[in-house]
Amino acid sequence: MSRIRKNKLLASKxxxxxxxxxxxxxxxxxxxxxxxxFSIVVIKQKASSETSIxxxxxxxxxxxxxxxxxxxxxxxxxxxxxxxVEFSCNDYYVGDISKRLNNKIVFAPEKxxxxxxxxxxxxxxxxxxxxxxxxxxxxxxxxxxxVEESLKDLxxxxxxxxxxxxxxxxxxxxxxxxxxxxxxxxxLKPRAETHTRFIYLTEEKFTPKIPxxxxxxxxxxxxxxxIYAGTGDINNLVFLKNDGDELVVRELQDSTFTKIRYLDxxxxxxxxxxxxxxxxxxxLNKAWLQWNVMSEVISEKVLxxxxxxxxxxxxxxxxxxxxxxxxxxxxxxxxxxxxxxDPELNILGNYVSxxxxxxxxxxxxxxxxxx
Amino acid sequence: MKKKSxxxxxxxxxxxxxFFMLLVVGLVFYVKIKTASVGQDISEYKDVRAVxxxxxxxxxxxxxxxxxxxxxxxxxxxxxxxxxxxVSEANHAYYYRDxxxxxxxxxxxxPFGETIVPYNSTPETFTVASQAHxxxxxxxxxxxxxxxxVLRITTYG
Numbered sequence: 001m002s003r004i005r006k007n008k009l010l011a012s013k014x015x016x017x018x019x020x021x022x023x024x025x026x027x028x029x030x031x032x033x034x035x036x037x038f039s040i041v042v043i044k045q046k047a048s049s050e051t052s053i054x055x056x057x058x059x060x061x062x063x064x065x066x067x068x069x070x071x072x073x074x075x076x077x078x079x080x081x082x083x084x085v086e087f088s089c090n091d092y093y094v095g096d097i098s099k100r101l102n103n104k105i106v107f108a109p110e111k112x113x114x115x116x117x118x119x120x121x122x123x124x125x126x127x128x129x130x131x132x133x134x135x136x137x138x139x140x141x142x143x144x145x146x147v148e149e150s151l152k153d154l155x156x157x158x159x160x161x162x163x164x165x166x167x168x169x170x171x172x173x174x175x176x177x178x179x180x181x182x183x184x185x186x187x188l189k190p191r192a193e194t195h196t197r198f199i200y201l202t203e204e205k206f207t208p209k210i211p212x213x214x215x216x217x218x219x220x221x222x223x224x225x226x227i228y229a230g231t232g233d234i235n236n237l238v239f240l241k242n243d244g245d246e247l248v249v250r251e252l253q254d255s256t257f258t259k260i261r262y263l264d265x266x267x268x269x270x271x272x273x274x275x276x277x278x279x280x281x282x283x284l285n286k287a288w289l290q291w292n293v294m295s296e297v298i299s300e301k302v303l304x305x306x307x308x309x310x311x312x313x314x315x316x317x318x319x320x321x322x323x324x325x326x327x328x329x330x331x332x333x334x335x336x337x338x339x340x341x342d343p344e345l346n347i348l349g350n351y352v353s354x355x356x357x358x359x360x361x362x363x364x365x366x367x368x369x370x371x
Numbered sequence: 372m373k374k375k376s377x378x379x380x381x382x383x384x385x386x387x388x389x390f391f392m393l394l395v396v397g398l399v400f401y402v403k404i405k406t407a408s409v410g411q412d413i414s415e416y417k418d419v420r421a422v423x424x425x426x427x428x429x430x431x432x433x434x435x436x437x438x439x440x441x442x443x444x445x446x447x448x449x450x451x452x453x454x455x456x457x458v459s460e461a462n463h464a465y466y467y468r469d470x471x472x473x474x475x476x477x478x479x480x481x482p483f484g485e486t487i488v489p490y491n492s493t494p495e496t497f498t499v500a501s502q503a504h505x506x507x508x509x510x511x512x513x514x515x516x517x518x519x520x521v522l523r524i525t526t527y528g
Contacts, residue, residue: 300453368450
């Protein structure tokens with residue numbers, strides 16, 4: 001009897017143990033399923049929320065860019081959530097979301113991070129209004145203006161320095177390039193900026209040393225050569241990149257051009273704000289395309305005015321422009337050959353002065369103006 | 372004993388079933404709300420896009436009146452707009468990048484005159500079309516007079 005009871009008790013104990021084990025296995029599996037389910041939901045939700053925030057930021061940035069584009073001559077400080085945006089010639093990227101810049105002419109560094117964005121808008125007239133250029137930066141990027149030692153005439157740089165927005169993060173006193181360890185240039189200290197851009201005005205190409213306290217920091221540079229002493233060549237630009245203790249030439253990826261030239265002040269400012277030479281040249285090309293189209297509009301307008309004002313003093317001025325200078329009527333050349341940015345191209349200067357003269361004369365004779 | 376355990380196990384399964392049922396109901400509810408919110412976002416995006424387009428068009432240098440490059444606010448140059456009829460056709464791809472599928476019309480209200488269409492990219496088929504009207508003054512260099520007009524922008528979706 002006691003043996004049978006003992007066996008029964010043993011079997012019952014074993015069954016209880018098996019049940020407890022089964023319960024624990026069941027709890028573990030069910031727990032793992034529940035945790036897994038919630039983990040997937042959280043991960044998916046996080047990714048979706050990040051994409052949604054990026055999309056919202058991209059859209060807001062687009063609104064900011066459109067708004068800034070139409071208000072020329074303004075410098076805006078726009079507070080944003082903490083973000084990082086990358087700019088190329090045709091697109092900008094916030095996280096995984098990208099948006100086309102389309103025909104917007106935007107000069108910006110390759111990457112902007114922080115909680116604020118600064119936009120500066122300038123009209124580009126050549127000689128008629130072609131477009132509004134949009135320059136983008138933020139307070140985390142500092143601009144340091146430096147003149148090369150031998151340079152005597154500082155008027156160009158002073159004019160450049162004063163024409164830039166007051167609120168731009170930069171040094172107001174122009175430094176003189178000097179490699180002496182005690183010099184003001186060599187002892188320059190970084191502030192809270194994340195990127196420092198050194199802008200050198202010079203007549204000779206050279207490889208500038210980075211001030212020692214900037215070693216290991218994010219630094220880029222630009223050489224501006226209004227007149228290149230060696231060849232007399234004008235308006236040259238050399239983009240520089242950080243190479244340890246000095247700034248070396250950052251070559252164009254696009255091998256079509258061996259040099260980069262600016263056309264006027266608005267295009268020079270573009271080079272100051274852009275850090276990538278390829279993006280800069282591509283943006284200039286967009287500006288040229290807009291100039292071609294605008295030239296066609298002015299050309300068509302002039303053709304209509306010529307028909308309306310036939311045999312008048314005004315039509316003679318339009319005609320004289322066409323006879324004396326085949327490119328006098330804007331757009332005539334543009335119609336034949338679509339111009340793109342070309343560092344050798346100096347046609348714009350002739351165009352601008354020729355059209356300015358015609359427009360001034362039209363104004364003197366009280367004729368409808370070209371622009 | 373065995374029956375008791377089976378009952379306990381059945382209870383646990385039932386609890387889990389109800390738990391997951393509630394979870395599914397919650398998820399369905401959440402997805403529905405999210406879909407509605409996405410719909411609202413799309414509608415908001417369309418509104419913003421319409422405002423941006425109106426702003427872009429109203430400030431196009433191809434339309435603006437200028438005198439020695441000084442822009443007159445809210446003024447469109449009639450002869451530039453007439454010129455744009457040809458130029459926008461010849462450079463359709465260029466303008467399409469910025470403007471997309473829209474129709475821009477400039478209607479002369481007083482004195483009454485023709486309606487000029489400086490840009491037309493009306494798609495063959497569309498589901499929605501929204502219109503924005505902006506009052507403008509149209510400058511006629513020939514008569515040296517300003518005409519009261521309306522800039523009508525039709526956006527297709």
